[in-house]
Amino acid sequence: MSALTESPAWQALGKHFQAISGLHMRELFAADPGRSDVMSIEACDILLDYSKNRVTPTTLKLLIDLALQAGLPDRIEAMFNGEKINVTENRAVLHTALRNRANTPVIVDGEDVMPKVNSVLERMGNFCNAVRNGDWLGYTGQPITDIVNIGIGGSDLGPLMVCEALKAFGHPRLNMHFVSNVDGAQIVDTLRKCHTATTLFVIESKTFTTSETLTNAHTARDWFLRSARYESTIAKHFVAVSTNAKAVAEFGIDTNNMFEFWNWVGGRYSLWSAIGLPIALYLGRQHFLDLLAGAHEMDQHFRHTPLERNMPVMMALLGIWYVNFFGAASHVITPYNQSLHRLPAYMQQLDMESNGKSTDMNGHAVDYQTSPIIWGETGINGQHAYFQMLHQGTQLSPIDFIASIENPSTLPRHHTILLANFFAQAEAFMRGKTEAEARGELLAAGIEGEQAERLLPHKIFGGNRPSNTLLLGQLDPTTLGALIALYEHKIFCQGVIWNVNSFDQWGVELGKQLAKQIQAELDIAAPTQSHDSSTNRLINFYKQRARN
Ligand code: F6P
Numbered sequence: 001m002s003a004l005t006e007s008p009a010w011q012a013l014g015k016h017f018q019a020i021s022g023l024h025m026r027e028l029f030a031a032d033p034g035r036s037d038v039m040s041i042e043a044c045d046i047l048l049d050y051s052k053n054r055v056t057p058t059t060l061k062l063l064i065d066l067a068l069q070a071g072l073p074d075r076i077e078a079m080f081n082g083e084k085i086n087v088t089e090n091r092a093v094l095h096t097a098l099r100n101r102a103n104t105p106v107i108v109d110g111e112d113v114m115p116k117v118n119s120v121l122e123r124m125g126n127f128c129n130a131v132r133n134g135d136w137l138g139y140t141g142q143p144i145t146d147i148v149n150i151g152i153g154g155s156d157l158g159p160l161m162v163c164e165a166l167k168a169f170g171h172p173r174l175n176m177h178f179v180s181n182v183d184g185a186q187i188v189d190t191l192r193k194c195h196t197a198t199t200l201f202v203i204e205s206k207t208f209t210t211s212e213t214l215t216n217a218h219t220a221r222d223w224f225l226r227s228a229r230y231e232s233t234i235a236k237h238f239v240a241v242s243t244n245a246k247a248v249a250e251f252g253i254d255t256n257n258m259f260e261f262w263n264w265v266g267g268r269y270s271l272w273s274a275i276g277l278p279i280a281l282y283l284g285r286q287h288f289l290d291l292l293a294g295a296h297e298m299d300q301h302f303r304h305t306p307l308e309r310n311m312p313v314m315m316a317l318l319g320i321w322y323v324n325f326f327g328a329a330s331h332v333i334t335p336y337n338q339s340l341h342r343l344p345a346y347m348q349q350l351d352m353e354s355n356g357k358s359t360d361m362n363g364h365a366v367d368y369q370t371s372p373i374i375w376g377e378t379g380i381n382g383q384h385a386y387f388q389m390l391h392q393g394t395q396l397s398p399i400d401f402i403a404s405i406e407n408p409s410t411l412p413r414h415h416t417i418l419l420a421n422f423f424a425q426a427e428a429f430m431r432g433k434t435e436a437e438a439r440g441e442l443l444a445a446g447i448e449g450e451q452a453e454r455l456l457p458h459k460i461f462g463g464n465r466p467s468n469t470l471l472l473g474q475l476d477p478t479t480l481g482a483l484i485a486l487y488e489h490k491i492f493c494q495g496v497i498w499n500v501n502s503f504d505q506w507g508v509e510l511g512k513q514l515a516k517q518i519q520a521e522l523d524i525a526a527p528t529q530s531h532d533s534s535t536n537r538l539i540n541f542y543k544q545r546a547r548n
Contacts, residue, residue, distance in 0.1 A: 432463020
């Protein structure tokens with residue numbers, strides 16, 4: 001057994017689980033009318049109500065003990081203070097410095113990183129103003145109308161999610177496009193909508209070695225030069241965001257048109273850096289700063305609030321309660337807000353690339369589950385698709401319901417219907433429908449006797465399905481910044497308790513290496529023999545068919 005599963009706090013939670021796992025939340029609510037007053041936290045214009053969870057005050061106390069046992073407060077300080085907590089890459093983890101609007105010094109290797117953070121922000125701001133004002137002109141002298149972001153993973157999902165979420169604040173002249181897939185269909189489709197003279201390409205890659213991004217970037221460059229003809233025009237239409245100036249220059253982008261960030265920014269934590277350039281271009285400098293300010297406010301809450309009133313900490317602990325004690329394999333993110341439709345995809349990378357680990361910080365295999373499978377869709381669409389399983393299926397999957405009180409993008413009547421569903425679903429998952437209630441409904445519908453008995457088991461909802469409700473004041477840059485930071489910190493806390501490094505991603509390497517090898521094999525006619533029999537056969541089948 002690992003140190004974690006043998007630890008007193010873990011053992012105590014295990015015992016407590018045996019005692020309370022059969023309790024129904026209906027009983028807990030009935031026993032304590034003030035439950036949701038106690039089990040809710042307000043911070044950064046977000047209300048978290050976590051009362052619809054299968055916990056008692058004792059559960060919460062034992063979970064806090066687990067966090068204390070893991071030394072969580074010290075780990076939080078270590079992250080904010082720039083200690084090299086990403087031990088497998090020997091790096092600090094400082095996405096919080098990127099949004100440190102208080103501008104207090106943050107020291108890495110003896111150097112305050114804030115001057116360079118501020119200087120890139122300044123350059124980004126000037127560039128964005130020029131593009132948005134129409135002062136930045138393309139090679140024919142026209143202003144930019146279309147921005148194509150080329151990147152993948154953290155160099156795509158964050159900017160895409162935020163630009164979609166905050167469309168209401170977007171510049172009316174600018175059409176945003178995001179190309180991530182190396183399937184040429186995506187870039188072909190995108191370029192069809194653009195004109196070379198008025199398109200700006202933002203090539204985003206932390207490493208500037210990612211094959212999908214470089215392939216798409218080369219295709220974009222070829223498309224552009226077919227019309228623009230002269231390489232000298234590239235400077236007006238291609239900018240890069242990267243940590244790798246050498247590779248940017250080799251690609252042919254003037255490093256004067258490069259926006260820098262640093263290796264202490266993880267890809268999936270990078271939207272606050274220059275990777276946020278498409279956001280700043282679309283929303284404008286001030287709104288980008290507001291996004292940073294919202295995240296900074298959540299950082300302050302996270303850093304300075306006692307654990308039991310700390311929103312990210314409580315969400316992390318509740319997640320652990322379900323993953324490790326109830327055996328929940330997945331966690332649902334369900335925004336009741338069309339603008340947040342890419343949030344589940346964003347959260348998938350954030351959570352699963354961070355905590356999808358089975359080796360602990362000491363190099364030992366873990367004997368407990370780590371990152372749950374994150375999935376979801378906008379809530380309303382989910383209701384008409386997978387909610388059946390969540391209500392009556394055999395798997396327990398905790399749910400995060402997310403909505404905003406105000407939504408500048410919607411229509412009042414639509415919003416009321418949306419929010420009615422939002423409140424109703426969380427209630428339904430909690431209370432379910434008892435046999436007596438189901439029988440009463442059948443009776444009221446005139447269904448009795450044998451027919452009623454036959455239908456009855458299908459009409460019962462067990463309920464007792466846990467959820468968090470997150471109600472934002474308004475979906476605006478500040479609140480969205482806080483929401484994203486909330487989840488970043490939740491994931492960090494879980495990583496601390498699971499004792500995994502949330503900031504590396506070695507698990508993505510093997511597939512990349514093999515793909516490189518196979519790509520070379522696909523280019524030659526001779527049959528491949530270097531893999532297992534299945535892979536050889538598939539490759540050779542493909543090669544034969546593709547040639548004919
Ligand atoms: O392959 C995974 C990954 O390394 C992610 O962590 C990262 O966000 C993405 O690829 C893109 O990487 P880059 O920004 O270096 O192109």
